[in-house]
Amino acid sequence: MSFLSVDQDLARDSYYVATAPREIPFPTLDADAQADVVIVGGGLAGLSAAVELAERGRRVVLLEARQVAWGASGRNGGQAIAGLACDQSVIEQQLGKEAARDVWDMTLEALDLITQRCRCFAIDCDWQPGYLDLAVNARKAAELRKWQEQMHHRYGYQTTWIAPQEMGRWIASPRFHSGIHDARSGHLHPLKYSLGLARAAQRLGVRIYEDSAVTRLQTGARPRVHTARGQVVAEQVLLAGNVYLQGVAAQLESRIMPVGTYIVCSEPLDPALCTALIPSRSAVCDTNFVLDYFRPTADHRMLYGGRVSYSTATPRNLVASMRKRMAQTFPQIAACRIDHAWGGFVDISMNRAPDFGRLRKDGAQDPPSDGSYSVRSHHANVYYLQGFSGHGLALTGLAGKLVAEAMTGDAARFDIFARLGHRSFPGGARLRMPALVLGMAYYRMRDAL
Template structure:
């Protein structure tokens, strides 16, 4: 049964609506990738550029999961920042991860330029502080990132942020001039087309039902199979229970997004005069930006399971109006939800199963840049240069205590606790 994209603005404005065929019969490949999102297609593209024969098996549609539903913002580093890594895993690991923390955004820009991907890519990402304490934390972030070699940062005082964000909510901020925003589904579709131009093949509606490990790995779908020297597991929050040991170490969580009707040029300039994207510094953060055709895309919150579009609008619209009360009479045209994958330590999980199955997952809400980095590192590792991949693979990976039964209530309690901290500014 063919699955279609969700009720998103991105799906309604996709550049490429072609349906790729499902896998039929048996094929062989050097590498078979499970999942046609950012991790899978970055891996596939990097490998195809090295000359590998690549097949991609996608259960639904290209970009069906988080890669085609997210806020579309290039945010550097990881869900846990480099100071946490320093404290828990030592300076050598932190320095190695720090050298890679800003690479994902460069990979995205390189793909867009070299493959002429039309995805409304724009520069400048703002971290907006709601409190003085959050602004102090941004000052520390600037020092931390600069210590790791990232120097395209600028602190914004109250006047500086109001020159870039037409809201009274923020006391200041930090702009990363190398951050930015784009249409995520059009990016992933452009990456798919680039892979195909290099001889890679993508099969949609081709969910992997069974993995047979061995010197060569065989992947079985409903109507076919692929035998490959190497496999890349890149299903993330949409992998399900295919690889039980990966499911035990992570939990899918949902975020919600709404998109307004097109705004007048005057309103666009009033909201975001420099056309930057923004995320606030709350634990349960809000994020927003303008689309290529002048709509406001606004998202936030964390849920545990999908929600219907009407409920999404009811959840997110009040947050949007708190930030921009001038939008009270503006219509919402699109609302949707999508899942990202949370890990217990909120750091991505890279690794191998046996000798020839590689995986990367669990970016914990920080996946756009990190997933593109993951693809490069997996490509390098399969090509014999595994040092950088092994920095991530060497991080401990913990299972959630109590299994699936306790993962949702424990994480929901944590989210509730942090929402109270956000509300009272502590």
């Protein structure tokens, strides 16, 4: 069974779908069309790019295989956090400290973009500021404290240290030793936000088509994007489908892997109890490699994520196992009812850094797949955004803005990310998934120490 079949099942019981009903669906592409830019993928990256390009006067067609925000954009944990999925040291080693500082500053811009777009387009998505990054033991606390000091010294980023004796003021849980509070980051309802962006794009003139899976990409001076019932001819193409592209650009697929992640949502809690669990109502993550993440919702539920599957198989007894994890963190709600359980797949890269770049008109990558960087090619008119590695709620919005800048003549900021080198996962098509499963077993053992 392919991960796409599993994904269909995981989407059925989402809290987000239950609390953000879709309006009239977008039509299916059933004829040929022309555009300045055709975007493949109706998630946050594609929608953000569509908005930015339309505001710059470009005629845009967006093709979504299922429904807008079907994948991770509409099903994620809702946490919008500064930084990348990889540590800043990965960026420093590849690009140098000056460019790494530019990257960090852009991740802060990504957070600002969310609030700006909500204000500009009247999107009500339950935005709540505040993020807690919490260590489960003294060893991990020392690592977190070192990271906090480095970020303050190198990047001027201010967070609040929470000592063990102060933890009770921030979270009513026995699991955590100490941590940090980040006032700049926060959380929201991702499907409400995504659908709000889709409405904004449509008002700006973007033609959005759902149930319009792309079957083939023809590169060239005027690339063509084919679906089962039509095609779009454009000057430029943006591939923003991540792991869902499936054969559209095979040269990109080996650089990302689908990883399953899972979430449950409790019944509504007494508002006083919900606030007592996390008084600041912040989003929370632990610092484990295979982490738990959770947050209160606007309607006083506890939304709790954790577990991962690197084989794409859904864990057995998912609801029971997730309830157990939530109860270990919050014994106070061990008996509460679980109203929703769902999951989905994120795209991870080998180094957990985002993978942005171009395909030339001959279909080859620019930069090459070996990670070396070449000067921006004037023969590249197909752009791609992938590899957000589970840290994309804010970053996808920034990515859409950067690629729109590049497509309209200013590629300086896009090319900072495009300089990052990426490798294919080892093992080839048959063995790379088992190899990743074994590798993650090592990190699970480390988390247990």
